[in-house]
Amino acid sequence: MIIITGASRGIGKFLFDSYHTEEKVIGTYLNSEPSENAEKYIKLDVGDFEQIEKFMDENSGDLNDITLINCAGISYNSFAHKSDPAKWQKVIETNLFGTYNFIRALLPVMRQQKFGRIINFSSVVAVKPTPGVSAYSASKSALWGLSKSIAIENAALNVTINNVNLGYSELGMIKTVPEEFKNQILAQIPAGKLCEPVDILNTVQFLRSTSYLTGSSIDLSGGLV
Incomplete structure (x- = not known):
């Protein structure tokens, strides 16, 4: 499932x-019903x-x-010296x-069954200097260390954990960006376009089907670094 x-x-x-028409899927939500x-x-x-x-x-x-597949996430934009500590902390939480x-809750089941695939969505901003996103960047880069440690704890039991370092996607917050700034972003991407949804799906499928890949972070960013 x-x-x-x-x-x-x-x-x-x-x-x-x-996935939901082909496999057993449970989705979670909080604010967006x-x-x-x-x-x-x-x-x-x-x-x-x-x-x-x-x-x-x-x-x-x-x-x-x-x-x-860990997709739940929020962002908070503010220069660090002006940031609200409570809002900053909420991003980390x-x-x-x-x-x-969720990983902690499911790992015992995965270990017992000797099967598990954990896929986290990190971000290119974890390595690309970007002003105003210190909380988001910190939360996403932390997933790398988390995954590496969990990977070696569970690799022998066919439980893998990997991150997708996503760049700018057609499905992301790019929709809220004014057109002039969107063009500036596109100019920075060597591929010259936003990440298409099918590329995200293909990457997730690759990680699900590859048992020897664990503790890794894949840059899905069109060459943006």
């Missing part, structure tokens, strides 16, 4: 829509481990051959702790 966090919009929704297939979604806050434990109890009978919480 596939569990997708943050599955009611953006990348998470695209992946949910791509799904407009269709609501019976396949569960509302929960990934930053609250108790809510995830409840999810585990209620779905224990379906948890087999699990792929966990959602993007890092939320990712950890």
